[in-house]
Amino acid sequence: MSVLVYVEQVDGKFKKSVFEAVSYAKAIADIQGSSLTAISIGNVGENELKELGKYGASKVLNVASDQLKNFVNQAYASVIAEAAKKENADVIVLSNSFSGKGLGPRVAVKLEAGLVDGAVELPKLDGGKFSVKKNAFSGKAFAITELTSAIKVIALNPNAFGVKESAVDTSIETFTPEVKATDLAAIVKEIVRATDKVSLPDAELVVSAGRGLKGPENWGMIEELAGLLGAATACSKPVSDADWRPHSEHVGQTGIAISPNLYIAIGISGAIQHLAGVSSSKVIVVINKDPEAPFFKVADYGIVGDAFEVVPQLIEALKAHKG
Amino acid sequence: MKILVCISNVPDTTTKITFTNDNTQFNTSGVQFIVNPYDEIALSRAIELCEGGKGTVTVINVGESTTDPTIRKALAIGADDAVRINAAPRDAYFTAYQIAEYAKTTDFDMILCGRESIDYNGSQVAAMVGEFLDIPSISIIKKLDYDGTTATIEREIEGGKEVVSVTGKFVASCAEGTAVATIPNMRGIMSARSKPLQVVEAKEIAQMSQVTKFETPAPRGAVKLIPAESAAELIGLLHTEAKVI
Numbered sequence: 001m002s003v004l005v006y007v008e009q010v011d012g013k014f015k016k017s018v019f020e021a022v023s024y025a026k027a028i029a030d031i032q033g034s035s036l037t038a039i040s041i042g043n044v045g046e047n048e049l050k051e052l053g054k055y056g057a058s059k060v061l062n063v064a065s066d067q068l069k070n071f072v073n074q075a076y077a078s079v080i081a082e083a084a085k086k087e088n089a090d091v092i093v094l095s096n097s098f099s100g101k102g103l104g105p106r107v108a109v110k111l112e113a114g115l116v117d118g119a120v121e122l123p124k125l126d127g128g129k130f131s132v133k134k135n136a137f138s139g140k141a142f143a144i145t146e147l148t149s150a151i152k153v154i155a156l157n158p159n160a161f162g163v164k165e166s167a168v169d170t171s172i173e174t175f176t177p178e179v180k181a182t183d184l185a186a187i188v189k190e191i192v193r194a195t196d197k198v199s200l201p202d203a204e205l206v207v208s209a210g211r212g213l214k215g216p217e218n219w220g221m222i223e224e225l226a227g228l229l230g231a232a233t234a235c236s237k238p239v240s241d242a243d244w245r246p247h248s249e250h251v252g253q254t255g256i257a258i259s260p261n262l263y264i265a266i267g268i269s270g271a272i273q274h275l276a277g278v279s280s281s282k283v284i285v286v287i288n289k290d291p292e293a294p295f296f297k298v299a300d301y302g303i304v305g306d307a308f309e310v311v312p313q314l315i316e317a318l319k320a321h322k323g
Numbered sequence: 324m325k326i327l328v329c330i331s332n333v334p335d336t337t338t339k340i341t342f343t344n345d346n347t348q349f350n351t352s353g354v355q356f357i358v359n360p361y362d363e364i365a366l367s368r369a370i371e372l373c374e375g376g377k378g379t380v381t382v383i384n385v386g387e388s389t390t391d392p393t394i395r396k397a398l399a400i401g402a403d404d405a406v407r408i409n410a411a412p413r414d415a416y417f418t419a420y421q422i423a424e425y426a427k428t429t430d431f432d433m434i435l436c437g438r439e440s441i442d443y444n445g446s447q448v449a450a451m452v453g454e455f456l457d458i459p460s461i462s463i464i465k466k467l468d469y470d471g472t473t474a475t476i477e478r479e480i481e482g483g484k485e486v487v488s489v490t491g492k493f494v495a496s497c498a499e500g501t502a503v504a505t506i507p508n509m510r511g512i513m514s515a516r517s518k519p520l521q522v523v524e525a526k527e528i529a530q531m532s533q534v535t536k537f538e539t540p541a542p543r544g545a546v547k548l549i550p551a552e553s554a555a556e557l558i559g560l561l562h563t564e565a566k567v568i
Contacts, residue, residue: 146533199482229568283565
């Protein structure tokens with residue numbers, strides 16, 4: 001019995017969401033009284049791999065192969081399933097990231113395992129039952145899901161558990177599983193990644209704006225505010241539908257669901273579909289000139305006022321705050 | 324060309340979510356069910372790719388006869404025919420297995436799904452179908468072009484996109500951007516009634532998971548209003564009181 005965590009690398013580095021997944025997996029190993037092994041695929045340096053020990057991984061399986069330098073879920077799933085067998089793992093943890101969503105289900109089928117994606121809490125082990133709480137109905141509810149299979153796969157939502165240090169000695173072991181040619185049928189042609197912006201799905205702070213901004217030309221102050229906070233930018237559905245902002249920024253029921261520590265909604269009335277995607281944010285700030293906007297009902301802080309007057313004040317205050 | 328599109332029967336996006344039987348069951352009373360919005364995007368792209376006699380679109384749903392109206396809606400949008408695997412979907416593993424087993428009996432070029440279902444917010448079925456069939460699966464795609472043999476796909480990644488090329492059969496789960504969901508017209512609605520809907524019995528497979536209880540989020544406390552003229556105070560409150568910046 002052991003826990004295996006997949007650590008997704010981007011350009012040879014681990015992001016915060018990876019350390020969060022390792023922290024979560026370590027907590028499960030502690031509940032079980034077992035040990036935690038991490039599996040890294042792609043070219044990651046030894047120092048970066050050693051970092052995983054800080055969060056509780058006592059062993060790291062390092063699959064450094066040129067063939068596997070790009071993420072192809074079919075091949076990566078084969079490698080992770082092999083690692084799970086080798087480590088006799090009965091719980092496999094990964095981040096519920098874009099890549100994780102394509103990977104977890106394949107790993108689950110390979111291991112004849114049940115999968116909970118979008119987990120928000122540690123599993124509860126109660127009378128032989130293994131249950132995990134997950135988001136459901138787009139943030140309007142949680143579903144307690146019991147995994148009845150022998151092996152369990154859990155995809156953890158970003159910002160749900162937090163990074164927790166639990167330093168252990170770490171050994172790094174080279175792992176060279178065989179990869180079938182058919183597992184590499186999907187070919188990665190190009191990766192385009194904006195490195196100067198905070199990525200929305202795992203952002204801790206998010207500044208979002210809606211139709212109240214009147215037009216795409218007015219997003220300068222939103223980006224300035226987000227920049228000062230180190231926040232990601234987001235938008236409502238009408239805004240992305242009108243092509244004022246890219247679809248990748250649309251949060252809500254049919255966009256992406258996020259749960260940052262702080263969500264600032266500017267000029268968004270708060271339709272039920274929008275609230276569904278953001279209601280699990282820890283702190284919500286609403287700025288709207290309509291005091292009747294439904295968003296105020298779920299807000300922690302509210303300012304009834306014109307965005308074009310309020311946001312510049314916030315920018316000035318933030319500059320002063322940062323000194 | 325033949326495209327299979329998986330559709331899920333979900334509560335309308337404006338539904339007030341409540342539960343019955345000591346919070347163990349979703350309360351379907353008075354709830355309007357719809358085609359999962361992301362599946363509509365997948366369906367719309369499939370119809371576009373098959374336009375001009377280039378192919379046919381089959382929608383596939385795992386559900387009991389109560390989902391037939393939702394299947395008819397998909398036919399009204401423009402699918403050519405439909406298959407319903409006759410079983411209440413137990414979990415994603417079960418659903419994906421049924422779809423894969425059906426796919427094995429038919430010749431198809433691609434299987435499209437939505438990025439997730441808006442009820443259980445699972446993003447599992449597409450990749451599981453890919454694994455059951457041992458073919459590539461690309462999750463959360465934003466663009467799909469197909470030249471008859473090779474698909475060029477853009478998928479979402481944190482902070483950007485990745486372009487993937489696949490030759491041969493594949494599965495993809497579609498997000499916004501892949502297509503604009505088509506609204507059925509009167510002709511579509513009329514013709515949907517007479518389009519074929521085949522019912523296939525489900526195959527047995529072990530259950531991997533089950534929802535045992537639902538919870539609703541704790542209500543938030545009352546909003547703290549800050550006068551617009553002293554908006555700057557918000558920054559201090561976020562720092563000292565909420566401790567998020």
